[in-house]
Amino acid sequence: MSKLRKALWRCIFLEESEVRSQKLEVMRRFHFKHFSLYHHQSTMKVGTDAVLLGAWVKVQPTDCVLDIGTGCGILPLMLAQKGVAKVDAVDLDEASAYEASANFEASQWRDRLNAYHADIRRFGFGRSYDLILSNPPFFVHSFKCDADRKNQARHTDTSLTFEELVVSVKRLLKPEGRFVLVLPERESHDFLPLANAHGLFVHERLDLIPVVGKEVNRVNLELRYGKPEETRVATLVLRDADNRFSDEYNALLKDFYLG
Secondary structure, eight states, X not given: OOHHHHHHHHHHHHHHHHHHHHHHHHHOOEEOSSOEEOOSSSSSOSOHHHHHHHHHOOOOTTXXXXXXXXXXXXXXHHHXXXXXXXXXXXXXXXXXXXXXXXXXXXXTTGGGEEEEEXXXXXXXXXOOEEEEEEOOOOBSSSOOOSOHHHHHHHBTTTSOOHHHHHHHHHHHEEEEEEEEEEEEHHHHHHHHHHHHHXXXXXXXXXXXXXXXXXXXXXXXXXXXXXXXXXXXXXXXXXXXXXXXXXXXXXXXXTTTSOO
């Protein structure tokens, strides 16, 4: 076989291998201890922010929960594993809502999980929830990417603003309810005055540090109506100096991650 023909066959083989790998990636699910899910069609994939929020939030067996901006449905699945009564999951992106619905239907908690393709600003009139949580669009001070769907999921000026989020939560949250979300530390300074103006105040906070020695870059927040006598504040360092996950990180996620 000539060198030219060998080179041609090699190119064809590499192209076919790449196509096969792409097909496998499309079909590959993200596996947790008690559920698996697809996240390839959603605007935002399974990530550390959502997983930490789902592991950290405190729930009751009677909780009726709303997830705003559910993406692939990771938070409702985590909360269903923790034993809540029901979760309604809303996403403005149709493909994300569809993928969340498929993930719910494939889980053992399908009877407790519902996905809706809807705008939260016009969703749920007449409903109320014990717990509302969100991994919301939160980038205000950053550059956008070229993908409109991802911008919608990540940036407050292309979809849901902080003000609109707070107004929606206030309309849907029960008087004794909790609102739990994750934000970049910088953006939390923009968000909290808006929440306070609507009567929602931080009762519990978890500061997240990506690597030991670094500054806080994310905050998990639990807000309720009325000012607390004292805000409970804790800190979690995700990785140690050797870039390995910390013992505290592993302990928080031990019920979810395979290990």
